[in-house]
Amino acid sequence: MAQERKTNRMRLLHGQSARIAPVVGGPLGQPDPPEWLPPVGQEEWERVTEACATHPTWLQHGDVAILTAYCATWAIWLEAAQDVARRGALVPGRSSADAAGGEDGPRLVKNPAVQIARDAAAQLRALCRELGFSPDARRRVDVGDLDQDNDADRLLT
Template sequence: MSENGKVTYKVPSWLDNMAKTEWKRVLPLIDHDTFSEVDLKALEAYCQAYAKWKRSETILMKKGYTFETPNGYVQQRPEVSIAKDAFASMQTIAKELGFTPASRIRMDKNRGEGNGRGDETDPEMEDMIVK
């Protein structure tokens, strides 16, 4: 627990530096009311996919999307596929962790209307239960 009463999660040592930086950036943004230890592997995978995507995109910005083979053929760089796959993984995991606006709306609907913290009441339901 941290001093504010929230659970803190240590950055996994096996993540590379770029993934660790992303971990530190997104962890404070996570809804800790719903996040738990079972979500840690998904967060690790998200951060590593982010690092892979960013590295690939950096190479593509420097070297372009294609290269010429020794035989003179123009070929797509491997980083194009790596970036595409890493980004697809990031998107999938981001939705699961509630990082996208649409996934947060869906999570809020599943919890009930309101601010998404699960502490709102539905007056109609309350009338049915109380009576």
Template sequence: MNKKPTALKIITGNPGKRPLPQNEPKPKPVAPKCPAWLPKEAKRHWKEMASKLEKLGLLTEVDGQAFADYCLCLARLEEAERDIKERGILVEGDRGKVKNPACQIAREYRSALQKWAARFGLDPQSRSGLDVAREEEGDPMDELLKAGRPHVL
């Protein structure tokens, strides 16, 4: 059975009302550095999502490998889907038309991606139980003043 992290139990209101661990490690909510070994497309996903997750406190300094796996799964899924789009669901095989192997690859990466996404609150179901602090919206007057609009006399 997978144990739910304490932070997630607190955010969801500890529905089981079981005692919470007191000495669980609490890594800093700082995005780790993107690994150099990630393929270009996976790095693009890292760059796109890491800062968003960091702001929400859902990506910490020790989550690098797990988040790299998420980004890699997403990039590989996209690659498989491109192949399906280009060659179709059925391709020529030794004995005529056969299912494109990219269909199975896409299914496997989609399944893995769904599991990784849930760990980072990236799907509606896992996000529905989270109660994270939101950034306060700026005061409209402050925004106007920051914009540096010239005064009209």
């Protein structure tokens, strides 16, 4: 089993040098989302950039493309998941054979939104890992110092 990576603070406490993550264009801050993103994608952009603003070095300007892909995929997943919640995993078939069905009525087929939601969820997991949005990913990435003063931070730096 691989040994867990230490955060820079823990490395410094143990007398080791800190790992310096490359800065790609400087901190992202809280820019406006791309106008073409669907409204739910824009809301997710705002939520993520606001949450990451407490760690000014977390998102860099070089991360805009992957953040945009994450927000666009989020919008696709949400729409598909809402469709499955509204119509169910099985929907009446659209072909004439499905419509004729049998004595139980029209034949039910798998809702195409189920596959769309599954594909988008897999892509979201990969994008979340890249951006450090999961607990496991945050352990592996040094997201920088908090942008606020507290006693624990002062003790560890």
